[in-house]
Amino acid sequence: MSRRGWVSARDAADQWWLLSVYDDGWCAAPVAVPTAADTRRRVRELLGWMAAVVGLFAAAVAVGFVLPSVTWLPWVLLAASVGALAAGLVRAARRRARQQPPVHDSAAAHQAAEPAVTRVALGSVRTVTVQREQHEDVVTVAVRKGRPLVYRSPDRTLGRLFTDWSPAPPGR
Numbered sequence: 001m002s003r004r005g006w007v008s009a010r011d012a013a014d015q016w017w018l019l020s021v022y023d024d025g026w027c028a029a030p031v032a033v034p035t036a037a038d039t040r041r042r043v044r045e046l047l048g049w050m051a052a053v054v055g056l057f058a059a060a061v062a063v064g065f066v067l068p069s070v071t072w073l074p075w076v077l078l079a080a081s082v083g084a085l086a087a088g089l090v091r092a093a094r095r096r097a098r099q100q101p102p103v104h105d106s107a108a109a110h111q112a113a114e115p116a117v118t119r120v121a122l123g124s125v126r127t128v129t130v131q132r133e134q135h136e137d138v139v140t141v142a143v144r145k146g147r148p149l150v151y152r153s154p155d156r157t158l159g160r161l162f163t164d165w166s167p168a169p170p171g172r
Contacts, residue, residue, distance in 0.1 A: 005161050006101050008033075009139075009153040018101055019151065020117075021161045023170070025107035025125070027117040049088035056081035120149065128165040 017028040060077035104110040111119040137159035
């Protein structure tokens with residue numbers, strides 16, 4: 001078994017889930033969706049880092065022209081600019097790494113490792129319908145017991161992950 005991929009999608013109740021799709025089914029874990037305030041905070045943080053890098057670089061250039069006799073100061077400011085750029089990039093990479101879901105070999109292994117996830121096994125799926133409605137991919141899953149599951153996402157990855165499952169799961 002192997003993992004096919006993952007995507008954020010919302011269900012019929014407008015709750016967001018991180019779907020990790022495997023050959024033997026998929027797992028859905030609740031996920032926090034960034035709010036407008038979170039986005040504004042991240043944009044302000046990005047602008048602050050950019051201002052620091054550009055400001056230090058501009059100061060290095062200005063000091064080089066204004067005080068040509070102090071040759072070491074522009075190099076110090078230039079090094080600080082590069083250091084600020086590196087610190088910002090490391091911070092962004094760490095944030096992105098935290099957002100990546102853990103890698104498992106199968107949906108069963110994923111559920112065993114993380115009990116908070118909901119697993120939909122391959123054997124419980126009857127049919128899968130993948131369609132595009134306006135700007136969203138919509139996946140409707142008819143399961144053997146219970147109500148159909150509906151997932152929506154503006155990310156086209158949702159449709160690509162479930163295309164092989166439509167109209168019936170693989171191996172059927």
